[in-house]
Amino acid sequence: MTITAQLTWDVFVSPLELTVVDGRNPGPAVPGFDDLPPGVQYETWSPISSTLIAGQRDAVLVDPLMTTTQARVLAGWIAATGKNLTTVYVTHGHGDHHFGLGVILDRFPGARALAVPAVVEHMREAVDPEAVASFWAQLLPGQIPERLVVAEPLTDDGFDLEGHDLVALELGHTDTDDTTCLHVPDIGLVVAGDAVYNDVHLYLAESDPDRRKAWIAAIDTIEALEPGAVISGHKRAGRADDPRTLEETRQYIRDFDRVDAATTTARELYDQMLAIYPERVNPGVLWISARAVKP
Numbered sequence: 001m002t003i004t005a006q007l008t009w010d011v012f013v014s015p016l017e018l019t020v021v022d023g024r025n026p027g028p029a030v031p032g033f034d035d036l037p038p039g040v041q042y043e044t045w046s047p048i049s050s051t052l053i054a055g056q057r058d059a060v061l062v063d064p065l066m067t068t069t070q071a072r073v074l075a076g077w078i079a080a081t082g083k084n085l086t087t088v089y090v091t092h093g094h095g096d097h098h099f100g101l102g103v104i105l106d107r108f109p110g111a112r113a114l115a116v117p118a119v120v121e122h123m124r125e126a127v128d129p130e131a132v133a134s135f136w137a138q139l140l141p142g143q144i145p146e147r148l149v150v151a152e153p154l155t156d157d158g159f160d161l162e163g164h165d166l167v168a169l170e171l172g173h174t175d176t177d178d179t180t181c182l183h184v185p186d187i188g189l190v191v192a193g194d195a196v197y198n199d200v201h202l203y204l205a206e207s208d209p210d211r212r213k214a215w216i217a218a219i220d221t222i223e224a225l226e227p228g229a230v231i232s233g234h235k236r237a238g239r240a241d242d243p244r245t246l247e248e249t250r251q252y253i254r255d256f257d258r259v260d261a262a263t264t265t266a267r268e269l270y271d272q273m274l275a276i277y278p279e280r281v282n283p284g285v286l287w288i289s290a291r292a293v294k295p
Contacts (some may be wrong), residue, residue: 007053012052042269047234049221113150113151126148167184173294175195203288
């Protein structure tokens, strides 16, 4: 295939448009969100990033968001570029990064959805009707798409866009197991999924000290690629996709480890981490993480 001119990329960030739950005025009793202490505020979901990588004619989307509304707005954003969407790549198995896939494929029926085999297995678990009914449908009633689909397994280490290689790099555990990033060497871009966070509190509820070491090792792997831009799976809208977010994420994990070792209760861990990171988006995620490691 003939290589076209330089690829471009752009990022769509879903707004914080969902219900705010506060420990002083608790919302519905949803598993995982029903014991916020007074003063701990939780925007129902952190902002999610979706990335469009475009050539002269065609484009690839990374992570098609979560709710029906998010995916429909995202589809309109893609359509407005005039590009032909050929591929949707899913970085990892958390439902907030792929539940919108069916909506996107309905809008762009010529596109195919791809993920590495381990991620495909996690996607299958995430879209299981019982899993959706027991958590997602209670947390976000009427907002999760009715048609939840799963990507095809990627049989090679990547795919191409108008002759440019897009490389799927398996990272292991970051904020969940079997995560990946997508590397575009020709433009120095890494779409990091949830391996990197950009001014949003990290989801560490699936971690322990060993898994947090694995997450730091994953960040080291991305850093070794020497990217010029790193797109986080969760980011504050408008903040630059700067490689410095690699060290910012790594330092947050180190601080969490240190404070975890020095405290005895979830509230102590939460309060001390919030004192270090008072401005990061969605401190409720910090509470969920603290409570998970100190039940």
